[in-house]
Amino acid sequence: MKQDRRGSWYLLTGAVLGVAFGLFYSWVISPVKYVDAPPYALRADYKDDYRALVASAYLYSGDLLRAQDRLAQLKDDETAQALAMQAQRALAEGSPEEEVRALGILAMALGGGVTPDNSSITPTQAATYIPPTSAFTPTPLLIEPAAGPTMTLQTSPTPLITENIPESTTNYQPVRTETPTPTLGAPFILQETQLVCNINQVEPLIQLEIKDAAGQPVPSVEVVVTWDGGEDHFFTGLKPELSLGYADFVMTPKVVYSVHLADGGQAVGDLTAAECVADDDSRYWGSWFLTFVQP
Amino acid sequence: MSRWTKFLIAVILGAVGGLFYGWVVNPVEYVDIAPESLRVDYKTDYVLMVAESYQVDHDLGLAVRRLALLGSSAPADIVANALSYALQHEYASQDLSLLQSLGEALLTWNPNQEIPTP
Numbered sequence: 001m002k003q004d005r006r007g008s009w010y011l012l013t014g015a016v017l018g019v020a021f022g023l024f025y026s027w028v029i030s031p032v033k034y035v036d037a038p039p040y041a042l043r044a045d046y047k048d049d050y051r052a053l054v055a056s057a058y059l060y061s062g063d064l065l066r067a068q069d070r071l072a073q074l075k076d077d078e079t080a081q082a083l084a085m086q087a088q089r090a091l092a093e094g095s096p097e098e099e100v101r102a103l104g105i106l107a108m109a110l111g112g113g114v115t116p117d118n119s120s121i122t123p124t125q126a127a128t129y130i131p132p133t134s135a136f137t138p139t140p141l142l143i144e145p146a147a148g149p150t151m152t153l154q155t156s157p158t159p160l161i162t163e164n165i166p167e168s169t170t171n172y173q174p175v176r177t178e179t180p181t182p183t184l185g186a187p188f189i190l191q192e193t194q195l196v197c198n199i200n201q202v203e204p205l206i207q208l209e210i211k212d213a214a215g216q217p218v219p220s221v222e223v224v225v226t227w228d229g230g231e232d233h234f235f236t237g238l239k240p241e242l243s244l245g246y247a248d249f250v251m252t253p254k255v256v257y258s259v260h261l262a263d264g265g266q267a268v269g270d271l272t273a274a275e276c277v278a279d280d281d282s283r284y285w286g287s288w289f290l291t292f293v294q295p
Numbered sequence: 296m297s298r299w300t301k302f303l304i305a306v307i308l309g310a311v312g313g314l315f316y317g318w319v320v321n322p323v324e325y326v327d328i329a330p331e332s333l334r335v336d337y338k339t340d341y342v343l344m345v346a347e348s349y350q351v352d353h354d355l356g357l358a359v360r361r362l363a364l365l366g367s368s369a370p371a372d373i374v375a376n377a378l379s380y381a382l383q384h385e386y387a388s389q390d391l392s393l394l395q396s397l398g399e400a401l402l403t404w405n406p407n408q409e410i411p412t413p
């Protein structure tokens with residue numbers, strides 16, 4: 001009689017206790033361990049370390065295929081953009097210049113550009129990307145970039161299997177292929193200078209976009225802007241959300257500026273803040289947009 | 296079958312269900328792992344990258360700090376393990392030379408001069 005009054009609740013109690021024990025054991029005492037994890041499972045800061053290491057190793061080998069394969073293990077959506085953004089963060093955080101330079105060079109190589117010989121890096125002010133609309137006076141200028149990376153070695157690494165993280169089933173093993181001929185970058189020329197009128201842009205800017213022969217934006221190109229009594233350096237690609245080949249500089253009205261790429265070439269001079277006229281006859285500052293291309 | 300026997304069976308079945316859920320259906324996910332947990336082939340390539348980078352900067356302290364992310368073993372041991380794996384899997388001779396070069400350099404490294412800071 002006494003047992004009948006209790007019913008079968010004891011079974012449910014036992015099952016609940018068992019489930020609780022099982023979860024405690026599997027989540028706390030002996031959780032699944034990822035001892036054979038791939039790089040994409042790395043924490044964000046370790047991924048940054050990994051990218052920096054890939055870039056640094058690339059400086060030694062000049063092996064773009066190997067660098068691409070290594071970066072592919074991180075499964076970034078946009079590899080070149082991830083590198084450029086990391087370079088931007090590294091600049092802001094005061095990371096070693098060599099690291100920033102390596103990241104920039106690899107980002108540029110992945111973007112299909114040439115390798116710049118960057119020696120000093122200074123970030124620029126924030127700005128808004130304004131697509132050029134009105135043509136000004138195109139004046140072809142010849143600007144010599146540095147030589148591209150020496151492609152001497154290539155690899156074809158392949159990844160291994162992991163029990164808990166789905167992955168391919170072969171070993172990740174680098175294989176080298178000799179590629180002896182250095183690649184020199186063609187010179188950049190100034191294709192176009194435009195005055196851009198955008199009433200939403202409060203400050204007058206010097207905006208640049210640098211493209212390679214394939215029309216792809218080229219990051220990490222050092223640009224030098226000079227004026228009477230001053231000079232500043234900045235790099236393309238530090239605003240990857242706009243374009244990897246984009247850079248800008250805020251002008252002070254009535255100051256005359258000259259712009260050239262750090263690797264040499266003729267300067268674009270006599271750039272001053274110019275006014276635009278709105279529909280209601282009010283005036284506002286326009287921006288100069290310079291486009292450099294590889295022929 | 297006694298009531299206690301049934302109770303224990305219920306506990307065991309519950310535990311099996313809990314383990315299945317915790318290990319298979321919804322296991323603990325390590326999405327933010329450290330390089331120490333990388334698979335051995337990725338670790339080897341990581342060491343190889345350190346070796347390549349060392350050829351550029353010749354900064355042994357930096358190489359040690361990078362290797363320290365792979366675990367608490369001595370840097371020279373980490374490189375030795377990588378070299379062993381690379382030999383077993385027939386890495387290119389240039390890669391083997393780089394690993395060997397780094398390993399030899401680490402033999403001269405004095406941990407009292409530079410403390411690794413992962």
